[in-house]
Amino acid sequence: MAVYKKIYRPYDGVLTAPWKRFLVIPRYAFEDLHRSRFLTFFYIATFAYPLIAALIIYIEHNLDALKLLQVEGTARLIEIDAGFFMSFLGWQSMLALFLAAFIGPGQVSPDLANNALSLYLARPFSRAEYVLGKFSVLAILMSLMTWVPGLLLFVLEGYFEGGDWIAQHSRIASGLFLGGWTWIFLASLLALALSAWVKWRPAAGALMFGAFFVASAFGGVINVMLGTRWGDLLSMPNVIGTVWVRLFEGENSLSEGGVFFRLDRSAIIPVWACWASLLLLSCVCLYMLHRKIRGREVVR
Amino acid sequence: MANAVIELDGLEVRFGGQPILKKLDASLTGRSIGLLGPNGAGKSTLLNTLLGFHKPSSGTARVLGRDIRSQTREVRGLIGYMPENDAFIAGMSGVRFVRLMAELAGLPPGQALERAHEAFFYVGLGEVRYRALGTYSLGMKQAAKLAQAIAHGPRLLFLDEPTNGLDPPARVRMIQLIQEIRDRGELQLILSSHLLRDVEECCDQVLILKDGHIAAYCNLEEERRANHRFLELETRSASNGCFLEALEKLGCQTAQGAQGRIKLVLPDGIEVRRLYALAAEQNVQIRRLNCKRDSLEDIFLKAMESSGTRQEPRVTTAMGRGDRPEGLSYQ
Numbered sequence: 001m002a003v004y005k006k007i008y009r010p011y012d013g014v015l016t017a018p019w020k021r022f023l024v025i026p027r028y029a030f031e032d033l034h035r036s037r038f039l040t041f042f043y044i045a046t047f048a049y050p051l052i053a054a055l056i057i058y059i060e061h062n063l064d065a066l067k068l069l070q071v072e073g074t075a076r077l078i079e080i081d082a083g084f085f086m087s088f089l090g091w092q093s094m095l096a097l098f099l100a101a102f103i104g105p106g107q108v109s110p111d112l113a114n115n116a117l118s119l120y121l122a123r124p125f126s127r128a129e130y131v132l133g134k135f136s137v138l139a140i141l142m143s144l145m146t147w148v149p150g151l152l153l154f155v156l157e158g159y160f161e162g163g164d165w166i167a168q169h170s171r172i173a174s175g176l177f178l179g180g181w182t183w184i185f186l187a188s189l190l191a192l193a194l195s196a197w198v199k200w201r202p203a204a205g206a207l208m209f210g211a212f213f214v215a216s217a218f219g220g221v222i223n224v225m226l227g228t229r230w231g232d233l234l235s236m237p238n239v240i241g242t243v244w245v246r247l248f249e250g251e252n253s254l255s256e257g258g259v260f261f262r263l264d265r266s267a268i269i270p271v272w273a274c275w276a277s278l279l280l281l282s283c284v285c286l287y288m289l290h291r292k293i294r295g296r297e298v299v300r
Numbered sequence: 301m302a303n304a305v306i307e308l309d310g311l312e313v314r315f316g317g318q319p320i321l322k323k324l325d326a327s328l329t330g331r332s333i334g335l336l337g338p339n340g341a342g343k344s345t346l347l348n349t350l351l352g353f354h355k356p357s358s359g360t361a362r363v364l365g366r367d368i369r370s371q372t373r374e375v376r377g378l379i380g381y382m383p384e385n386d387a388f389i390a391g392m393s394g395v396r397f398v399r400l401m402a403e404l405a406g407l408p409p410g411q412a413l414e415r416a417h418e419a420f421f422y423v424g425l426g427e428v429r430y431r432a433l434g435t436y437s438l439g440m441k442q443a444a445k446l447a448q449a450i451a452h453g454p455r456l457l458f459l460d461e462p463t464n465g466l467d468p469p470a471r472v473r474m475i476q477l478i479q480e481i482r483d484r485g486e487l488q489l490i491l492s493s494h495l496l497r498d499v500e501e502c503c504d505q506v507l508i509l510k511d512g513h514i515a516a517y518c519n520l521e522e523e524r525r526a527n528h529r530f531l532e533l534e535t536r537s538a539s540n541g542c543f544l545e546a547l548e549k550l551g552c553q554t555a556q557g558a559q560g561r562i563k564l565v566l567p568d569g570i571e572v573r574r575l576y577a578l579a580a581e582q583n584v585q586i587r588r589l590n591c592k593r594d595s596l597e598d599i600f601l602k603a604m605e606s607s608g609t610r611q612e613p614r615v616t617t618a619m620g621r622g623d624r625p626e627g628l629s630y631q
Binding site for chain 2: 007008009010011012013014015016018021024028032110111113114115116118119120121122123124125126294295296
């Protein structure tokens with residue numbers, strides 16, 4: 001059909017399946033993000049750590065390379081265990097936080113600022129699908145940085161070590177997947193909720209870091225002033241670290257979590273309380289989105 | 301009613317306990333329906349409720365037979381919506397924006413792109429379709445909003461104040477586009493406006509709202525036809541007394557104004573030429589004869605007056621004022 005046809009004609013062709021229409025949003029978002037050189041470079045740079053980790057795993061199983069590094073016998077360069085993968089997840093999750101702080105605020109706030117929500121929602125497209133579409137932008141990018149390369153490293157290590165190692169350490173794989181998703185879910189929801197309420201993008205990005213670092217400091221002050229340990233529930237690194245340790249190592253855990261996401265062994269808080277605090281934060285974020293994501297805002 | 305575009309069934313919408321739409325009952329059947337009313341009458345709220353943006357506190361409505369409470373998704377699939385305020389995605393080019401909106405409506409990417417280009421040419425923005433929406437003038441933004449509303453080929457078009465902020469040439473162009481869409485007959489439209497002229501030029505039926513009530517509902521075409529026997533004469537003679545008497549004997553209802561002006565309603569079966577014959581017999585010159593008809597402004601003002609004194613809506617149709625046409629019901 002020529003583009004110069006200046007008539008109105010109804011559409012009677014096929015329609016896409018309703019369940020996958022939310023994927024239109026990430027597709028357009030990725031096209032936009034790809035235009036930013038800084039973000040493209042940053043995103044590529046985040047794969048440096050997984051490549052280094054893969055190299056370490058390879059060297060660990062290459063006798064020639066170990067001889068070259070003068071590591072012989074039963075000595076190992078680095079222990080490939082739950083701690084190794086938790087550190088990997090910690091590093092990558094911190095980079096994912098930076099990514100969420102960069103691109104998260106640009107997800108919802110421009111639509112709100114320009115009243116575009118009424119256009120999205122005037123179509124056979126629900127508020128939940130809108131949030132899911134925006135969420136999937138962050139979730140897909142963060143997944144490719146965190147648990148996806150983590151599981152690939154696990155498979156690589158399993159390939160070198162054999163099936164027994166995989167069976168014995170299957171908890172690491174589930175920990176990578178569930179631990180990664182816990183962080184992705186929380187960080188994405190937080191980024192979207194802040195984006196919906198704070199229209200100035202730099203402020204929304206700064207608040208992301210504030211929620212991570214300042215709330216921890218505030219929790220520490222509560223602990224000192226009230227002589228309690230429950231202030232740690234405000235510390236996202238501590239809460240996530242506690243959850244990760246449980247997911248990776250089970251009940252008899254000994255480690256202190258991964259990089260940036262460490263738990264305080266001197267005043268450990270129960271895992272159920274950590275899950276409850278994460279659930280509460282998620283509910284608050286969802287409520288914030290519920291209040292703002294509307295076709296038409298009613299001003300009372 | 302099977303062919304009703306919109307059926308309002310005791311529709312009530314409240315915000316914070318305050319009723320905004322008050323138990324509306326109507327069945328709108330026109331091809332192009334105007335929603336008229338002063339600011340705050342509930343026009344935009346009605347459109348937003350039909351789109352599912354506001355939940356009715358009681359009652360319901362049906363759009364092309366689909367219930368807005370239980371079939372919101374289907375209803376939205378049938379509608380193209382052009383909102384009142386600026387609504388766009390800054391930084392996105394015009395054609396990409398319309399393509400996104402068409403894809404969200406369910407069109408495959410290729411079809412969406414093709415129709416986005418067509419829609420832009422159709423609304424006269426073909427040359428600027430690759431420019432960022434944020435750089436468009438107000439008139440261009442209005443046209444872009446119309447493009448996104450029609451790109452997915454809806455069956456019903458909601459236009460909320462489409463000429464808002466447009467300069468006269470841009471307004472004329474927008475009205476022409478709306479008339480063109482209406483005349484092609486492939487989709488029905490609801491035009492909400494507080495500008496009587498816009499509604500008069502684009503709509504064949506009009507629903508007038510006031511304070512959340514239906515103040516009047518009328519078919520403009522039938523209204524015009526119904527009043528074609530209402531005449532205004534400008535006469536010159538020594539005395540009009542005998543002429544008036546003769547007119548009344550003929551069965552006309554008359555009223556005498558100043559300077560030889562006479563208003564009369566011609567009874568059925570009497571031709572206008574009979575008036576000239578009568579005037580010649582009475583030695584009266586008819587200098588001017590106007591067929592007076594109710595303008596939309598008259599209808600609107602009467603609706604505003606009548607709804608100010610009572611809640612009963614005024615229904616005007618070819619069957620006579622106050623009569624209810626079949627299929628219409630009001631509170």
